[in-house]
Amino acid sequence: MDAVPISKKIIAFGSKQIFLPKFTIALVRTPHLSAYHARFLVPLNFSKYDLRDYLYHAYNVKIYNIRSFVKQEPVRDTREQPRHWFRPDSKKYMTVEMEKPFVWPADPKSWEPWGKEEKEEQVKSMLRSLTHGQMMKDKRNEAAHLRKQAKEMLGWAEKKAMEEAEEGGEKREEAAEASPERKKSLLEIWEEKRTPQMLGR
Template sequence: MSTRVASQVGPKLGRKQIFLPNFTLTLLRTPTQPATFASFIVPLNLNKLDLRDYLWNAYGISVRGVRSYIQQQKVRQDKPGAKRPKPRKWYRPRAIKKMMVEMEKPFVWPAVPESFEDWDKSTFDAAAEGRKEEESVYRWDARMQANKERGSIAEQAKALQSGEDSWKQTPVRDEWEDVGEAVEVEQDVQVPPVQR
C-alpha cells in the first residue's frame, strides 16, 4: 500500500518548491493564547500565503487563518553594537513582522527544563557577565561613573571612620639604597656653540 504525501492529501496550496529556505521563522512562547494559536516572528517580505504554505509542506500543519502585523521599534541613539554611542544621533531599528496562526490541531509546548546543566548555562552566564563588564568601559558615560578602585577607597575610609579598621603606616626609609659607585656615563662630550 502506498503512502500519500501531505501535499496530495490536503488542500490545494502553493506549489513553490523551497529546498533550502533563506529565511528564519521564530516560534514564540505565548502561554496566554489558546493551544490552537501559534505566534511567529517572520521576515518582512513573507506574506500570509507563504507562511501557510510553508507550515503545510514542511510540517503537515493545516492552518485555518493567519493574522499579521508589523511592529515598529523604538528610536534609539546610534546604531546597536556601537562601542561608544554618539549622543543626538538617532536611529530606528528595522521593524519586526509578527504572524499569529490558528491551527486545526492544538500544539502544546514542552515543559521547561528544571536544570540547564546539560547546556552549560553557568559558563554562558559567566561569559555574558564578563562581556557586559568589558563593554561598560567603552560606554560614553564611563568616565562619569565611579570605578572599582574608587569604591574600594571609599569603603576603606568608612571602615577607618567607624573604627572597624586601624591606620597601618608603612615604614619610610630615610636614606637611599646604595647600588655602588657613581659612574659618569658620557665623558669628553663637546657641545657645539650656538649660532645667532
C-alpha cells in the first residue's frame, strides 16, 4: 500500500460540542464604586480564574485584578418549623477592575411595566400576615407611645420622691429644733453615753 502524502490525508472531525455553563453569575448594582469596577455574585466554588476566563470569552472584557470575599449569613429559623435553627448558604462576591469603564443605565421614569408597585404591595400584605394585621410602623409608633408614657410616669415618681424628701427634711429640721440634743454632734453624744466599763476601767 502506497503512503498517502500528508497534504492529501482526510482528517475527520467529529461534531463540535458546545459546552454551556452550569452556573449563574449576577452583576450587582454598586453606585458607590467607580465606573472601572464591577461586583458579581458568584457560586461558592468559583475561583478568580474562572471569572476572568468567563468574562473574557463571553463578553470580551479584560480584567486587571479581582478581589473576593464570602459573606456568611446569620442563623435563623423558619415559620413552618419554629426553633429549627439553621444557617443559609454563604454568598460569595467578586469585585473586578476592568480595562474599560461601564456605566449603569439610568432608572426608568415609571416602574409600572416591571410591576414594582405590585411587588411592594405583596411585601406589605406579607408583613401584615406575619404581624397579625399590624405593620412594623404601627408597632414602632406603639413602642414610642409606651416609651413616652414610661418617661412621664418616671418623671411623676421622681417629682413625688422629691416632694417627700422635702417634707421629710422639714420634719427633721422641726424635730432638731425641738430637741437640743440633736444639735450635738455624733461624737459628743457618744462621749456622753459611754461608760467606764467601755473604756476598760
